[in-house]
Amino acid sequence: MRATTTRRGRTRAAFIAMTAAGAMALGACGSGSSGGPGSDSTQAEEGGEGDGVEIRFSWWGSDDRHQTTQEIIDLFEEKNPGITVVPDYTDWGGYWDKLATSTAGGDTPDVITHEERFIADYANRGVLADLESLDIDTSEMQDTVIDGGRVDGTLYGLATGVNAYAMMADPQIFADAGVEVPDDTTWTWEDFVAVSGELSKAAGDGVYGTQDIGFNEAGLSILARQKGQNLYNEDGSLGVDAETVSQFFQIGLDLQENGGAPDGSRTVEIQNAGPEGSLLGTNAGGMGVWWSNQLGALSSASGHELELLRMPGETEYERTGMYFKPAMFYSVSATTEHPEESAMFVDFLLNDPEVAALQLTDRGLPSNLSVRESILGDLEAADAKVADFMADLEDEIVDGPPVPPNGAGDVQDIMIRLNSEVLFGSMTPDEAAEAFLSEVEAATSN
Amino acid sequence: MSVIQEVAKTRGASRELRKGDGKAAAIFLAPWFLGLGLITAFPLLASLYLSFTDYSLLEAPSWIGLENYQRMFEDPRWLQSLSVTLRYVLISVPLQLMAALALAMVLDRGLRGLAIYRSVYYLPSLLGSSVAIALLWRQVFGADGLVNQVLGYFGIQGYGWVSHPDYALGTLMILNVWTFGAPMIIFLAGLRQIPAMYYEAASIDGASKVRQFFNITIPLLSPIIFFNLVLQLIGAFQSFTQAFIVSGGTGGPVDSTLFYTLYLYQNGFKSFDMGYASAMAWFLLLIVAGMTAVNFLASKYWVFYDD
Numbered sequence: 001m002r003a004t005t006t007r008r009g010r011t012r013a014a015f016i017a018m019t020a021a022g023a024m025a026l027g028a029c030g031s032g033s034s035g036g037p038g039s040d041s042t043q044a045e046e047g048g049e050g051d052g053v054e055i056r057f058s059w060w061g062s063d064d065r066h067q068t069t070q071e072i073i074d075l076f077e078e079k080n081p082g083i084t085v086v087p088d089y090t091d092w093g094g095y096w097d098k099l100a101t102s103t104a105g106g107d108t109p110d111v112i113t114h115e116e117r118f119i120a121d122y123a124n125r126g127v128l129a130d131l132e133s134l135d136i137d138t139s140e141m142q143d144t145v146i147d148g149g150r151v152d153g154t155l156y157g158l159a160t161g162v163n164a165y166a167m168m169a170d171p172q173i174f175a176d177a178g179v180e181v182p183d184d185t186t187w188t189w190e191d192f193v194a195v196s197g198e199l200s201k202a203a204g205d206g207v208y209g210t211q212d213i214g215f216n217e218a219g220l221s222i223l224a225r226q227k228g229q230n231l232y233n234e235d236g237s238l239g240v241d242a243e244t245v246s247q248f249f250q251i252g253l254d255l256q257e258n259g260g261a262p263d264g265s266r267t268v269e270i271q272n273a274g275p276e277g278s279l280l281g282t283n284a285g286g287m288g289v290w291w292s293n294q295l296g297a298l299s300s301a302s303g304h305e306l307e308l309l310r311m312p313g314e315t316e317y318e319r320t321g322m323y324f325k326p327a328m329f330y331s332v333s334a335t336t337e338h339p340e341e342s343a344m345f346v347d348f349l350l351n352d353p354e355v356a357a358l359q360l361t362d363r364g365l366p367s368n369l370s371v372r373e374s375i376l377g378d379l380e381a382a383d384a385k386v387a388d389f390m391a392d393l394e395d396e397i398v399d400g401p402p403v404p405p406n407g408a409g410d411v412q413d414i415m416i417r418l419n420s421e422v423l424f425g426s427m428t429p430d431e432a433a434e435a436f437l438s439e440v441e442a443a444t445s446n
Numbered sequence: 447m448s449v450i451q452e453v454a455k456t457r458g459a460s461r462e463l464r465k466g467d468g469k470a471a472a473i474f475l476a477p478w479f480l481g482l483g484l485i486t487a488f489p490l491l492a493s494l495y496l497s498f499t500d501y502s503l504l505e506a507p508s509w510i511g512l513e514n515y516q517r518m519f520e521d522p523r524w525l526q527s528l529s530v531t532l533r534y535v536l537i538s539v540p541l542q543l544m545a546a547l548a549l550a551m552v553l554d555r556g557l558r559g560l561a562i563y564r565s566v567y568y569l570p571s572l573l574g575s576s577v578a579i580a581l582l583w584r585q586v587f588g589a590d591g592l593v594n595q596v597l598g599y600f601g602i603q604g605y606g607w608v609s610h611p612d613y614a615l616g617t618l619m620i621l622n623v624w625t626f627g628a629p630m631i632i633f634l635a636g637l638r639q640i641p642a643m644y645y646e647a648a649s650i651d652g653a654s655k656v657r658q659f660f661n662i663t664i665p666l667l668s669p670i671i672f673f674n675l676v677l678q679l680i681g682a683f684q685s686f687t688q689a690f691i692v693s694g695g696t697g698g699p700v701d702s703t704l705f706y707t708l709y710l711y712q713n714g715f716k717s718f719d720m721g722y723a724s725a726m727a728w729f730l731l732l733i734v735a736g737m738t739a740v741n742f743l744a745s746k747y748w749v750f751y752d753d
Binding site: 424 | 503504584588589605606607608609610611693694695696698700712715716720
């Protein structure tokens with residue numbers, strides 16, 4: 001009797017454990033993909049009128065943008081009866097998972113919001129339509145901006161608007177510390193490091209000269225351009241040499257040494273905290289590099305009136321390095337059933353002044369120049385400042401960098417990792433530069 | 447002994463099925479089986495196929511045989527992710543179970559307000575893998591966080607723990623240990639099953655509390671320990687959210703929190719390398735299955751079934 005009960009007990013316990021183990025092990029494969037925030041709830045209006053055409057428009061962004069975009073869609077549907085635009089939106093992180101998955105499932109949105117670092121991946125794999133074969137008016141856009149959406153000569157994306165990667169400064173922190181805001185038309189990279197150190201010292205405890213600049217490859221791209229190089233060449237190969245990359249990492253190290261920027265772990269932490277948690281946003285630093293469209297968010301977080309400065313080194317080397325980056329692109333799916341209606345919608349988004357009046361600079365300073373002109377009066381202080389700054393730059397900017405190659409979406413992660421290695425002292429700038437070149441080469445070579 | 451036989455008899459009786467229950471059971475189970483088929487089994491098999499292909503998600507997959515599997519062993523970041531995950535699992539799971547058992551024994555003493563304590567300690571388990579807790583962790587172990595404030599009272603200047611490559615994984619281990627509630631509840635139930643007469647007999651014979659713990663509690667609790675161990679090991683291998691949130695999706699700083707699943711996700715969705723990601727998933731399955739098998743084999747030598 002004793003033996004049998006023990007036996008039965010053991011089998012039962014083993015069975016329970018085995019079942020649980022099996023279920024969880026199955027889950028191990030299933031849970032690799034995060035579900036991502038659902039966003040299909042608004043796809044309620046189906047079909048519309050009997051013979052109506054339905055197109056799907058995907059974008060990423062915050063609640064503000066979703067509401068404005070819905071108003072824009074309503075406006076389009078009002079002006080174009082018979083066409084229904086189905087909204088398809090998520091936050092930035094979930095957007096690319098969702099777009100890749102729906103493309104894999106043969107359910108690509110008709111009109112797709114795209115981004116510089118991912119557009120080549122999609123274009124080269126035949127997902128996107130040639131926009132020049134469609135009827136979209138681009139007469140009011142600058143050629144340098146239009147060319148920003150070409151991959152191997154074919155136009156796959158039209159810029160919604162433009163941003164510039166620029167230095168932002170808090171004049172009040174400079175003033176409180178008794179340090180003068182540097183002259184951005186002449187300052188060099190060395191000046192930037194020196195003034196950051198000076199500001200850290202003068203401003204006292206807990207206030208730093210600048211936030212580290214090494215986590216975004218846009219800064220490296222500008223330095224490379226100043227020296228007559230390019231982060232990526234036209235054909236997608238790397239166009240920057242190890243010396244320049246090393247110089248770029250060295251700036252971060254110099255800032256650590258002279259105290260111009262916070263130490264490694266604090267730097268990494270701030271880096272993850274977005275505009276609201278940044279040094280500028282928390283009044284804990286004098287400078288930082290950001291995309292120009294973030295001036296508004298930074299200003300409202302800090303409560304101070306921030307200034308835009310040119311990047312250091314614009315007059316130091318061969319040429320200027322700053323450029324207008326397409327904030328986002330509108331692309332059309334190559335497999336859409338309704339190319340004409342999709343083109344109409346893109347044309348409307350780019351060229352209708354009423355659209356711009358609704359979204360202002362939320363998708364960058366409008367790339368259509370007459371539309372841009374029409375909203376200048378409506379801009380708030382920070383946005384107006386960006387518009388002025390961009391107008392000043394217009395004559396200095398030589399050209400735009402080519403579209404980054406396939407795999408460029410990985411490059412920022414590589415940059416973040418290697419810059420951390422340098423800041424924590426586990427790699428020298430030279431070693432990091434070598435690693436950067438070989439890793440980026442590998443990531444972008446397929 | 448007769449008590450135990452009585453218990454066994456009544457349990458046996460309750461397990462007999464009445465005729466006709468089968469059809470109802472099938473109907474109630476149908477939705478679950480449908481879900482299992484469509485949402486789990488089908489993708490599972492698809493991923494097995496994809497693991498032998500080069501699949502960018504955007505184009506049709508093309509067969510490349512075992513290349514993805516070979517590639518893993520030449521990929522330094524894959525090795526890093528495996529090492530991070532193994533360290534995380536092997537250190538945090540035993541600590542978590544020890545914490546769970548210790549607390550279960552304290553609570554088993556029949557404190558007043560036991561239900562409240564039980565809920566309080568169980569709470570972190572419910573919250574543990576949530577985004578909110580990961581965000582909280584980032585605050586607590588941040589440069590200006592709670593931990594450094596406390597250390598500040600003792601004149602110690604701390605780092606930003608979650609963003610320092612030497613300590614970031616440690617903070618995630620602490621997070622895992624902190625979610626000891628689920629195994630604790632199971633231990634608590636297990637402790638209640640141990641007949642008090644064993645302890646009485648032992649103390650009459652003059653056995654110390656320590657001796658009683660090692661010679662009565664541990665052996666009789668060993669099936670429960672085993673159960674918890676298997677469950678928590680598998681769970682820990684799958685950890686994703688904490689590292690994803692704390693490192694902003696990068697596995698940083700310097701890949702110090704690059705969990706296996708996080709690297710898998712990066713490959714699948716950021717590098718357009720779903721074939722490689724699928725191969726990684728299957729390799730993880732092999733690791734977990736292997737670990738579980740070893741566990742079951744080893745259990746012969748230390749798990750004692752008595753019921």
